[in-house]
Amino acid sequence: MNIALIAHDEKKQHLINFVTAYEPIFKEHTLFATGTTGKRITEEVGLSIERLQSGPLGGDQQIGAKIATDDLDLIIFFRDPLTAQPHEPDVTALLRLCDVYRIPVATNAATAEIIVRGLANGWLDWRSIQDSVGAYHE
Numbered sequence: 001m002n003i004a005l006i007a008h009d010e011k012k013q014h015l016i017n018f019v020t021a022y023e024p025i026f027k028e029h030t031l032f033a034t035g036t037t038g039k040r041i042t043e044e045v046g047l048s049i050e051r052l053q054s055g056p057l058g059g060d061q062q063i064g065a066k067i068a069t070d071d072l073d074l075i076i077f078f079r080d081p082l083t084a085q086p087h088e089p090d091v092t093a094l095l096r097l098c099d100v101y102r103i104p105v106a107t108n109a110a111t112a113e114i115i116v117r118g119l120a121n122g123w124l125d126w127r128s129i130q131d132s133v134g135a136y137h138e
């Protein structure tokens with residue numbers, strides 16, 4: 001599975017802790033991340049990640065583009081709901097595309113726990129057989 005990992009600044013340590021806890025699962029998959037998030041995960045957890053631009057510089061839009069081309073299967077995006085983001089429209093657009101293409105997305109640790117445990121149990125295997133682009137029009 002292709003998995004995107006993203007966290008706003010106030011949530012980055014939460015994501016680091018989360019990815020560390022589930023490192024045996026994440027290391028089995030292909031990981032992408034926005035710039036600063038990816039840098040920290042690489043340095044602090046040691047996982048190999050394809051880093052995109054930092055969120056405010058277009059990273060969320062790059063993640064969105066990968067969703068639109070069916071190149072991502074799961075998004076874990078620890079959002080900070082208490083701090084205004086300069087690129088809020090990009091965040092909204094990214095989450096919208098998750099709904100358009102039926103991409104599982106976790107925006108907090110509680111949901112991420114369920115999804116990652118499901119991932120390990122094969123509950124996301126349907127991703128590899130569905131035509132996600134067509135799915136919206138069913």
Ligand SMILES: O=C(CO)COP(=O)(O)O
Nearest residue numbers: 034035036037054055056
């Ligand atoms: O801003 C972000 C998501 O909206 C995350 O970007 P960084 O990982 O570069 O901090």
